[in-house]
Amino acid sequence: MQLSPDRGEYWYRLGRARQELGEVGPAIQALHRALAHGYATAQTRKRLAELEAQRGDAEAAVAEFEAARAAKLVNAEQVLMSSPPLSALLKDPRWQARIWPQLPAEANRLSRWHTDLDFLDKRMRETHWQLFSQVSEADWTAAIERLRSDLPALSDWQVNVRLMELVRLGRAGHTHMLPPFQGDAFHAADLRLGWFADGLFVTAAPTEHSALVGRQVLRIGNGEPEAVLAKLRAVVPHDSESGLLTFSPIYLLIPELLMHYGFADARDQLEFTLSGSGGRAERIRLPAPALSIQRLQSWMMHVEAPADWVLARDRHASARWLRHVDQPFWLDRTPQQGLLYAQLNAVRDGDQESLADFAERLNQTLRSDKVDALVLDLRLNRGGNGELLELLVQALIASPKLHQPGGLYVLISGRSFSATSLLIGDLERQLDPIFVGEPSGAGPTHVGEDNMILLPNTGIAVMAASRHFVRSFSDDQRDSMAPHIAAALRFADYRDNRDPAWDAVRADRVPR
Structure with missing residues (x-):
């Protein structure tokens, strides 16, 4: 610490270690130094809240937890329930009313809805990256007040639909309310x-x-x-x-x-x-x-x-892109027309291989004399842990073949979303690939990271986008990546296990 007194990360690690050793006072001091340098604000304040609760200062603990939530602590309500020092605060009605306003079981229906509506309003303002860049504060407040005034005339399922509409005023694809599956649960046909x-x-x-x-x-x-x-x-x-x-x-x-x-x-x-x-x-x-x-x-x-x-379609005669839909990634080692095919179905590690190891294996395979270009299929990929992408992108950048014109084809669809759209943005900037298929589900610059908000009296789960990701320019307004070569999927293609995107790539490889 003497060599790097201004590294907030080091102070945070020291505070975390001392917390785990039970050294409450020194841990608090170290975490305050981390906070002074702006490091991991939400997690640092969460740990401070736990430590203040441990040493008996409930007021300070609650204040730190509220500050952690305001700093977009991920899944804050679950953290509150799972942390023994924090959950112990709820035994005092003063703190429960302030941070988890769960009413007694005998509370009437309208009181429960009003309390949850107030909690949702507060938590959406805290959690969404910039709620009022998506909807004006006046329109947001007016929508809440309309719902509040309509509550006596609505049944619970109708309130839930109205809540879904309210949350979606936040507009980002990561901002939505899950269809209720408890209490007065919604229904769905099995198709x-x-x-x-x-x-x-x-x-x-x-x-x-x-x-x-x-x-x-x-x-x-x-x-x-x-x-x-x-x-x-x-x-x-x-x-x-x-x-x-x-x-x-x-x-x-x-x-x-x-x-x-x-x-x-x-x-x-x-x-x-x-x-x-x-x-x-x-x-x-x-x-x-x-x-x-x-x-x-x-x-x-x-x-x-x-x-x-x-x-x-026939499961046993799958087109290549539907052969291994349950695997996070896989590689077809049999190149066709010099094309190596790799599919990334989720941005996560596999059970037997990490994404980083797969990236290295992909890089090694690209060195084969039989490979002229890579087809990277992202059409089934809804996203995952974007922090895992760096090593994959580095492995692709390290292949000289992918820097050649026509060296990289990337297959995309509306399901290519979230962390996948960040990968798409990285590839666009670094390698100038040829995108094939249908427009992606999000643009390379978007508001993401679905942060869960739990409502205390109804158990409703709301997701709010809490981070702004930039894989292009900050003023990039694209809500999707458009393909260079459009290859729409018709139902007969799916039914008969045909793949128009793969066919389009092969056609593009034919010398003109």
Whole structure:
């Protein structure tokens, strides 16, 4: 410390070590030095809050925790509950009312909603990167007051839809409210839908609904899919139009949303009009069971559908880009036309190999005489841990072949989102790749990092974008990366395991 007295990182590490050793006073002193140098403000203040609570100064502990939340402490409510020194503060009603205003079980319904609405207002202002760059403060406040005045006339599911609309005023794709899966849970039909260049189709279903797979959706409830989508854009998290198409299908299956916008008439079932044989349309009604956290996780985990569902395509004859959808990354070691194919499906480490090790393996393979260019497929990649990207980008930059014209093709889609859009920005700046496919789900400069806010009386989970990422210029207003070579996916391509983007790359390689 004598050699580097102005390195806030060193003071933070010293404070953390002394905290773990139980040296409360010296730990507080070291962390205050870290704070003075602006290092890791939210985490530093969180640790100070714990230490102040340990030495019995509850007022200072609460003040530090509030300052940590205001500095965008990630998942602050979970931190509060999981940290013994902090959770102990909630035994005192004064501190509970201040930092976690959970009402007694006997509190009436309206009191619980009013308290949670106040908490959401406060926490969105703290957590969102710049809430009032997305919506004016006057419009935000007016929306809250309208909802507050309407509460007595609304049932709980209607309040939840209005809350989803309120949160989405924050606009960033990482800012949204999860469909409620506890209490008065929302419902959803068991189907998988997908938007293609030629419309909306049923892409998968459980066995009992297998006859619906592969059919075009002509109406949802009493509305055409495009009309329903136009209304649902108020609740679907997205940055770009391609992102809206990618992330909307689950929302199209939720009756509460359809009822709110006038397209449906029941919460436990949903009507569809589907294409039929001979050009005839068929109207069907499907049950819509209550949502659960397991069903929501299933939508998140499976790119297409669970393994026991029926798919519109043949699972056993997959196009290359759909062969290993559950692997975070993989490499096809059999080059075609001098093209090496690598797919990155998530920005995270694998179970058997880290992303850094994969990057090195990719770099080594690129040195082969059989490889002229790399095709990097990011079409299934919703993002992940952006801090892991640096070594991958460095490995790609280190390959001389990728600096040649036509040396790097990057396949993108509306699912290429979050940390993936940061990678896209890095590649655009460093290597001048040829982007192929459909517009990405976000631009290289965007507000991201979904930071969870938990509401104390309803358990509702809200995600708020809490960081500004710049992988271009700060004034870059693109909400997506447009491809150099457009290759839209039609339903027949998906059904028949064809890949227009790969075909477009191969065609571009043909000498003119």
